[in-house]
Amino acid sequence: MAQWRAIEAIVRRIGASTDEQREWMTTRRQVLNSLTAGATWLAVQQTMSRCWLLGQSAQQAGQHPDEMTANSAVRQAGYPRPDFGTPPTALPKEALAVRGPNSLKAHASQHGILSGAAVVVRSLTDRALAELVVDQCAIIVPENELKWRGLRPSKESYDFTQADAFFAFAAKHGLKTRGHTLAWHNSVPDWLSAMPQSADVRAIFVDHIRTVMSRYKGRVHSWDVVNEAILPKDGMPGGMRNSFWYQRVGPDYLDLAYRTAREADPHAQLTYNDYGVEYDNADNEERRRCILTLLRGMQTRKVPLDAVGIQGHIKAASPFTIGKGLAVYIEAIRSMGLEVYVTELDVNEDDIVSDDISHRDRFVAQTYQDLLEVAFRSPAVKLVLTWGITDRGTWLNDGPTHHRKQPNRPQRCLPFDPEYRPTPAFFAMRESFNTHRAI
Numbered sequence: 128m129a130q131w132r133a134i135e136a137i138v139r140r141i142g143a144s145t146d147e148q149r150e151w152m153t154t155r156r157q158v159l160n161s162l163t164a165g166a167t168w169l170a171v172q173q174t175m176s177r178c179w180l181l182g183q184s185a186q187q188a189g190q191h192p193d194e195m196t197a198n199s200a201v202r203q204a205g206y207p208r209p210d211f212g213t214p215p216t217a218l219p220k221e222a223l224a225v226r227g228p229n230s231l232k233a234h235a236s237q238h239g240i241l242s243g244a245a246v247v248v249r250s251l252t253d254r255a256l257a258e259l260v261v262d263q264c265a266i267i268v269p270e271n272e273l274k275w276r277g278l279r280p281s282k283e284s285y286d287f288t289q290a291d292a293f294f295a296f297a298a299k300h301g302l303k304t305r306g307h308t309l310a311w312h313n314s315v316p317d318w319l320s321a322m323p324q325s326a327d328v329r330a331i332f333v334d335h336i337r338t339v340m341s342r343y344k345g346r347v348h349s350w351d352v353v354n355e356a357i358l359p360k361d362g363m364p365g366g367m368r369n370s371f372w373y374q375r376v377g378p379d380y381l382d383l384a385y386r387t388a389r390e391a392d393p394h395a396q397l398t399y400n401d402y403g404v405e406y407d408n409a410d411n412e413e414r415r416r417c418i419l420t421l422l423r424g425m426q427t428r429k430v431p432l433d434a435v436g437i438q439g440h441i442k443a444a445s446p447f448t449i450g451k452g453l454a455v456y457i458e459a460i461r462s463m464g465l466e467v468y469v470t471e472l473d474v475n476e477d478d479i480v481s482d483d484i485s486h487r488d489r490f491v492a493q494t495y496q497d498l499l500e501v502a503f504r505s506p507a508v509k510l511v512l513t514w515g516i517t518d519r520g521t522w523l524n525d526g527p528t529h530h531r532k533q534p535n536r537p538q539r540c541l542p543f544d545p546e547y548r549p550t551p552a553f554f555a556m557r558e559s560f561n562t563h564r565a566i
């Protein structure tokens with residue numbers, strides 16, 4: 128109790144701070160540092176919420192970094208990836224113990240869910256990793272290889288080498304596939320963004336969608352046709368992101384993309400995929416509202432659409448809860464006759480100050496469960512993919528935010544650790560498939 132009062136006192140200090148932004152970050156860390164291993168998750172959440180309320184203005188001032196914009200910066204900054212040494216040459220006994228009927232995919236499928244992960248195609252030459260993917264995944268998605276930057280060295284050419292290897296791997300092992308993605312502001316090749324205003328970008332856009340989708344026609348479970356079209360702070364009508372595609376193809380670029388996509392591969396589930404919809408906070412609420420308005424508009428205009436992706440890049444020790452906002456959002460999508468997919472789940476644990484691995488793993492596992500518990504209340508949720516499968520390859524180690532907050536501490540964010548052993552997150556996911564799924 129005395130300890131909790133001490134935490135409260137630290138939290139309260141923020142109200143009197145002159146340098147609110149810096150103080151806000153420090154205070155969050157102090158709060159987390161003060162937590163004993165025995166603290167309940169609810170107590171942590173409550174304390175963090177109070178902390179957030181007091182530091183709200185700092186949050187709004189943008190001190191709390193947006194991981195989603197971190198990637199373009201990292202391309203320039205080039206932070207080193209952690210050195211994990213040589214990957215295991217064979218799966219450890221802990222991974223062998225959770226294959227077959229004990230795997231994520233087996234437990235998920237018993238409850239009507241397809242589960243899987245994003246893969247980096249080049250990394251599949253690692254035989255233990257490939258074996259793990261086949262053991263655990265019913266469906267895979269290439270992390271980068273189907274994006275414009277992956278496929279289009281120039282206006283005239285396509286390089287399908289890695290994408291073909293992805294589909295060959297999936298076919299060889301009987302795995303379903305997702306396509307990701309045909310329009311994303313963060314994957315516009317330099318030659319394309321440099322095209323003069325007079326260029327017919329609309330024609331290039333349509334040709335790209337037709338060419339890529341036709342090549343893999345009939346082999347893709349679902350395509351993220353457009354990714355991350357909403358960014359209310361850009362101030363465009365409907366909260367649309369003022370992206371390259373919006374500017375150069377036009378505000379109707381989604382309609383054009385989805386109509387072209389349906390023609391190119393009538394079997395693929397056409398998905399709209401976005402982030403920032405998971406939390407009970409004002410920013411996520413606004414994003415959810417804009418996305419739903421976008422989707423309703425598309426339905427009114429009879430634009431083909433089958434599913435909505437919730438990316439699920441979430442954080443351990445977030446000041447916000449995952450609850451009503453997400454549940455209502457999923458139900459709204461369901462009432463439109465669309466399916467819901469969790470497409471890129473991972474848990475960033477940079478805000479946990481303690482270096483103790485078992486402590487961090489527990490928080491991460493609990494955060495997986497928090498999201499899946501809400502998602503599985505709805506039978507509309509049919510698919511769950513994590514963004515990567517082992518901590519060895521996660522994108523979360525790349526961001527400048529990570530390098531500022533935890534430069535020497537690789538993330539423990541996925542269901543398998545860097546030595547390919549299942550983490551508590553693995554067991555939390557499996558438990559969620561079994562206990563929370565509404566059929």
Ligand code: G3I
Nearest residue numbers: 195198199201202203205270271274313314354438471522
């Ligand atoms: O492979 C090249 C390498 O040859 C080159 O030397 C190096 C120099 O920068 O870059 C390497 O490519 C990087 C690639 O990841 C593979 O590591 C790119 O710079 C880097 O931008 C790219 O980041 C990816 C990012 O999307 C941008 O495409 C991440 O791996 C990937 O996890 C991330 O995924 C996105 C989803 O598509 C959409 N939702 C958010 C999610 C996370 O940002």
